[in-house]
Amino acid sequence: MKEKDLEIDCPHHQVVLYAEKGDGSYGPMQTGSYMTGVNISEHFRITGNHSKALLEQLKSGKISPVYYFMTIEGLTISELTGRTGISKFRVKRHLTPAGFRKMRIATLKRYTDIFNIPLANMFQLINTIEDRNWDIGYQGEIDDSKTGSISQSKTDNPLIIVTEVIKTSK
Amino acid sequence: MAAHCETGTITALLNHHGLNITEPMVFGIAGGIFFAYIKTPLMDFPMFAVRSMPGNVRTKFSERTGVKFITKKYRNPEKAEKELNDLLDKNQPVAVQVDFFYMNYFPAWYRIHVNVHFVTVIGREGDKYFISDSYHPQIAEVDREALTKGRFAGGDMAPKGFMFYPVNVPEKIDLEKAIKDGIKGATRNMLKIPLPFLGVRGIRRFASKIVDWPKYSKDEDFFADKVFKITIFLEDQGTGGGGFRFLYASFLQEAAKVLDNPGLVEMSKEMMKIGDGWREVSLASAKVAKQRDFSKERLAEIGDLLRQRADEEESFFTRLGKEMTNHNK
Secondary structure (H helix, E strand, C coil): CEHHHHCCCCCCCEEEEEEECCCCCEEEEEEECHHHHHHHHHHHHHHHHHHHHHHHHHHCCCCCHHHHHHHHCCCCHHHHHHHHCCCHHHHHHHCCHHHHHCCCHHHHHHHHHHHCCCHHHHCCCCCCHHHHCCCCCCCCCCCCCCCCEEEEEECCCCCCEEEEEECCCC | CCCCHHHHHHHHHHHHCCCCCCHHHHHHHCCCEEEEEECCCCCCCCEEEEECCCCHHHHHHHHHHCCEEEEECCCCHHHHHHHHHHHHHCCCCEEEEECHHHCCCCCHHHCCCCCCEEEEEEEEECCEEEEECCCCCCCEEEEHHHHHHHHCCCCCCCCCCCEEEEEECCCCCCHHHHHHHHHHHHHHHHHHCCCCCEHHHHHHHHHHHHHHHHHHCCCHHHHHHHHHHHHHHHHHCCCCCCCCHHHHHHHHHHHHHHHCCHHHHHHHHHHHHHHHHHHHHHHHHHHHHHHCCCCHHHHHHHHHHHHHHHHHHHHHHHHHHHHHHHHHC
């Protein structure tokens, strides 16, 4: 493939491809990703629809928060078993709302460590500045000048986080 | 930046140690080109790979060039962190295996849980680590907690704090022998493994099984995502394009110069064309996924393209093996 045929304008996802240069030699070139450049909107549509549907199921109590986070982070039951060290049988139980309600805090903490979320967010739907770094649907800067933003920060106590509204100066 | 995380980290570490070597050369000497189509009863959906097993590039490269790497795994995260810090304080960059998901210098939509991502840690300042990642255009920063989580993620192919760095880079490497061994290894992997899902046989299996994929799907969105992933695995997930075939073509062009073998120049051109063919597979898959036409006929079209790649690669690697045998005479 020639260098010019591989050039894609996609600044937010760069890749290195090997291609034929003008002098006939082969070498690396940095360019945009074809998949991201062409199909990112489709990807966001699919993942966005999927997350919305899951959120509705979570709100109506059909699935447990563990199932919700497992699915949006693309993990399977066996991977979650391996990562948390909790048996497959117990993970399956925690995926149901009834099983979730019986869980101990220490077990829940093992899940939140893997999902990279504060423990408190297993019981509340909150969209913070920090979450945007992890939100699958987040695509860019959001103007916070009118609404302010919610921020969560850690404390020395691993079970407690501080949630506060940050006022913007704009 | 580099095309692939494992070859990229090895190349960066070797360059740091004064060995002037390129990424395609590391990939080619290690015989990294491969194909595998895997579906076991435990897997929800089939998967395929276009390169050798993670870690194989380092071990094969080391075997064939005499470069010695120190490799370490840990049970204790604190010990792993301390030893990493000690090495960084001695100005020794270190490659570590991490779960890609925790490398939060990438945007969220880009990150997935994959335990076999390699990055080079080049320095630290307090709780901040400086990372050279093959897929990130600049030197990135990651905090201590995220790095530890990434290094000690559990699950399939868990990193277990794995890290490596070169300790002995020979002054004179027999590059000719290493290249020949690398090519022989690649031809063996692509043609001679007597299992129906590996090498060229694996490409053929993929070609015949792709029409069965809808039966593993939960819904249309899920299936579209899986078909898109063919393109992602071939083009975007650190392959250098065309499922590592462009990278291998670059290796063959460099190898031709080292071995002074004009036959390899022609073969490198041919490999570039095979890579173009893999790109056709990528584009066809992206089109099918976007149009959401998952009829048997459309999937069979992708299967036909794959069969052509299998035929081309079978002929290519047979002749490449002969070229090396004749070169020795």
